Amino acid sequence: MPPSPRGDEGTSRPPLLEIVIPAYNEERRLPGGLxxxxxxxxxxxxxTAVIVVDNNSTDRTAEIVETWPHGPVPVRLVRCDIPGKGAAVRAGLLATSAPFTGFCDADMATDLDAVDVAFGLLLSGERVVIGSRGHRGSLVENRHSKIRELGAFGFRALAGVLVPGVSDTQCGFKFFDGVLAREAASVLRTPGFAFDVELLARCVEDGSEVQEIPVRWHDVPGSRFSPARHTFGIVLELGRIWLRLRAQPRAAAHPAWEPPLDPVGYP
Ligand SMILES: Nc1nc2c(ncn2[C@@H]2O[C@H](COP(=O)(O)OP(=O)(O)O)[C@@H](O)[C@H]2O)c(=O)[nH]1
Ligand SMILES: [Mg+2]
Structure with a gap:
């Protein structure tokens, strides 16, 4: 299939829903996910439309998106030079223009049936709808190591201080009112895996409630997350988020991206 110009497929009507996929070295998982x-x-x-955000992957990730065949759902590539999932999701959300937007992981670990539920809730007026593996209705098939489980427990405890009442801030499946997502993304400064916490905290600061929905979630091999490499950076990110939320309430937050001096833990 020859390379196709992005964004001209299917329909000329603007998308009502745009979904961002952050992707780094995902040549194996991205085609199936897309x-x-x-x-x-x-x-x-x-x-609808899809935006894949690549951080200078060293594999064929960008090429896969650029040569994605024409179809009813346009798929386009956004490049982000700042490393990290948080930086990539931020760039993707800021590239959206649809009334509703969201993001999910390249591995599609969250069953996509939940898109219907999330979109229905957005239509009914909810502004932030997130997949939650902590929801009692969720089915979670987890093959994480005991060490990662322990880390996740600690993370949830710390994240609970920043976004009280949210049982799972880290599921890679979140949907938003588009305007709110772009506003929250514009003040987001966490480049790494803890970015969800800051993004949700900014939405809550705005007065929006976070609606958690049940998901079917299965662990997909090939995760980039390594407890050994990333834990220290994540704890530091949580500390920085805590400081930022106190020192820089959203109204005063600088809209420009200011990467921390030391983007720990990445790549
Ligand atoms: N663009 C970009 N995407 C990333 C980066 N780190 C992780 N991701 C993406 O974030 C998603 C979740 O990552 P994954 O490795 O499955 O982590 P896990 O599910 O939390 O274990 C995948 O789509 C990854 O490609 C990054 O540094 N840059
Ligand atoms: Mg994953």
Missing amino acids: LQLCAKLARMPFP
């Missing part, structure tokens, strides 16, 4: 997501979105009765 296929699943595009098939799901193509069945929605309104225009």
Whole structure:
């Protein structure tokens, strides 16, 4: 299939829902993930679009997106030079313009049936709808190591201080009112894996409630997250988020991206 210009497929109507996929060295998992997501979105009765954000991957990630075949769901590439999932999601959300937006992981670890639930809630007026493995209705198939489980427990305890009442800040499946997502992303400064906490905290600061929904979630091999390499950086990120939320309430937050001097733990 020849390379196709992005954004001209399917429909000329602007998308009602845009979904961001952060992707770093995902040549193995991205094609299957994109296929699943595009098939799901193509069945929605309104225009949708997908944005993949690449951080200078050293594999074929960008090429896969640039040569993605024409279809009813446009798929386009956004490049982000700042390393980290948080930086990538921020760039992706800021590249959206749809009334509703969201992001999910390249591995599609969260079953996409939850898109219908999330979108229905957004339509009914919710502004932040997130997949939650802590929801009692969720089915979670987890193969994480005991060490990662222990780390996740500690993380939840710390994150609970920053966004009280949210049982799972880290599921890579979050949907938003588009305007709110772009506003929250514009003040987001956490480049790494803890970015979800800051993003949610900014939404809560705005007066929005976070609605957690049940998900079917299965661990997909190939995670980039390594407890040994990333734990220290994540704890530091949480500390910085805590400081920023206190020192720089959203109204006063600088809209420009200011990466921390030491973006610990990345790549
Ligand atoms: N663009 C970009 N995406 C990233 C980066 N780190 C992780 N991701 C993406 O974030 C998503 C979740 O990552 P994954 O490795 O599955 O982590 P886990 O599910 O938390 O174990 C995947 O789509 C990754 O490609 C990064 O530094 N840059
Ligand atoms: Mg994953």
